[in-house]
Amino acid sequence: MTAFDRAKRLFTELAKISADPPGVTRASFGPVESAAHDLIRREADQIGLEHRADAIGNLYVTLPGQDRTTPVLMTGSHLDSVPHGGNYDGAAGVLAGLFMLEQLAQGPQPPCDVTLMAIRAEEMIWFPEHYLGSRAAFGLLPRDAADRVKRSDTGRTLADHMTEAGFDPQGIRDGKAQLDPGRIRAFVEVHIEQGPVLMEAQKPIGIVTGIRGNIRHRFASITGETTHAGGVPRQNRRDAVLAGAELVVTLENWWLETETAGSDMVLTIGEFTTDPSQHGITKVPGHLGFTLDMRSQDTEILDRFDSFLQATAAMIAAKRRVSINLGPATRAAPAPMDPAVQNGLIEAARHCGIDQISLPSGGGHDCATFAGMGVPAGILFIRNENGSHNPDEHMDLDDFFCAAQVLTQWARTLLAIA
Numbered sequence: 001m002t003a004f005d006r007a008k009r010l011f012t013e014l015a016k017i018s019a020d021p022p023g024v025t026r027a028s029f030g031p032v033e034s035a036a037h038d039l040i041r042r043e044a045d046q047i048g049l050e051h052r053a054d055a056i057g058n059l060y061v062t063l064p065g066q067d068r069t070t071p072v073l074m075t076g077s078h079l080d081s082v083p084h085g086g087n088y089d090g091a092a093g094v095l096a097g098l099f100m101l102e103q104l105a106q107g108p109q110p111p112c113d114v115t116l117m118a119i120r121a122e123e124m125i126w127f128p129e130h131y132l133g134s135r136a137a138f139g140l141l142p143r144d145a146a147d148r149v150k151r152s153d154t155g156r157t158l159a160d161h162m163t164e165a166g167f168d169p170q171g172i173r174d175g176k177a178q179l180d181p182g183r184i185r186a187f188v189e190v191h192i193e194q195g196p197v198l199m200e201a202q203k204p205i206g207i208v209t210g211i212r213g214n215i216r217h218r219f220a221s222i223t224g225e226t227t228h229a230g231g232v233p234r235q236n237r238r239d240a241v242l243a244g245a246e247l248v249v250t251l252e253n254w255w256l257e258t259e260t261a262g263s264d265m266v267l268t269i270g271e272f273t274t275d276p277s278q279h280g281i282t283k284v285p286g287h288l289g290f291t292l293d294m295r296s297q298d299t300e301i302l303d304r305f306d307s308f309l310q311a312t313a314a315m316i317a318a319k320r321r322v323s324i325n326l327g328p329a330t331r332a333a334p335a336p337m338d339p340a341v342q343n344g345l346i347e348a349a350r351h352c353g354i355d356q357i358s359l360p361s362g363g364g365h366d367c368a369t370f371a372g373m374g375v376p377a378g379i380l381f382i383r384n385e386n387g388s389h390n391p392d393e394h395m396d397l398d399d400f401f402c403a404a405q406v407l408t409q410w411a412r413t414l415l416a417i418a
Helices: 003-018 031-047 091-104 132-137 158-164 197-201 240-260 299-320 339-352 367-372 397-415
Strands: 050-053 059-063 072-078 114-119 184-192 205-211 213-223 266-268 287-296 323-325 329-332 356-361 377-382
Touching: 003 031, 003 091, 003 397, 031 050, 031 059, 031 091, 031 114, 059 091, 072 091, 072 397, 091 114, 091 184, 091 397, 114 132, 132 367, 184 339, 184 367, 184 397, 197 205, 197 356, 205 339, 205 367, 205 397, 213 240, 213 299, 240 266, 240 287, 240 299, 287 299, 299 323, 339 356, 339 377, 339 397, 356 377, 367 377, 377 397
Parallel strands: 072 114, 072 184, 184 377, 205 356
Antiparallel strands: 050 059, 059 114, 205 377, 213 287, 213 323, 213 329, 266 287
């Protein structure tokens, strides 16, 4: 079986086991995510590679090196997906890593171990902890996370789901690390681009310069007063929706000013809802729930936005006589990619005769965890039509193999093997 045929079959099998029309669903620490890990494990056996899972559930597939005591070269990505998402987000990076190991296994033996990491629970939509699987691997999660954090669809704790999947949440409670950054030579993640830049540039791959940091409020709300839509004058209303609308417009204006000044930023209000069982066309809404996701490559912009958000929420709450509760926040720092890794990927692309451009990553990726731990890290984007986190993701297999070949050539050059 050729590597091309193997990848094509694996993408088809992943889509089949994950089918949840429209699109695919692989919930973090759910049976379908575990089935995807089992699929990779079986393929590793067929190729003749070693594999193991850590206490958190991350899967490591390894081609042994000549000296197994030296730092390991790593690649990897995640296998979970958003609900009704696409089949390539995360999975493309895992299969690219499998392709690389299969090619390297044909010899000569590398000087050090080369490992593919299939990471658990990257998609924050399931558990409100960013980069959950990779942060857990480095012992970075809050120690109460296993028993405090609950999955969005079940309301059950991370500990419950980990135990059900056959893993041990005690490592999180103890802050036990599964990975030592000093034992990792470099880490590269292959991932589909989640925007239109490569499509518009007509390039099959991109070399990422850095990952935007973020501030996220998953459970924000505004509480006013539910009253009669016809009988209550404007000045007597405590309208939660109008307060929310003013907040959104004010934040967007700040975004426009920031962008005009040349600074990097994106802002998303992902949910903006009232409860139809309590509100209706003849009622002034007294409660609004919303989510907020702000991202930037600049830590100063993140800090300034956070201050502006807090002040604006307080001003609107007083003005409209409502209560604005932003709820708990999560924050991820920006993660610049290692210049040497970027240059290595660019040179590998040139060696392979594959066009590429450099670009930032608007989406968060597990690679940011490795970079934050001081591991030389990089990301290789694959052109992807129709965006991401939706059933219409479309990645051509030819583009996938461009990325897989560049990843393999980068590893060969770094390892100084033919």
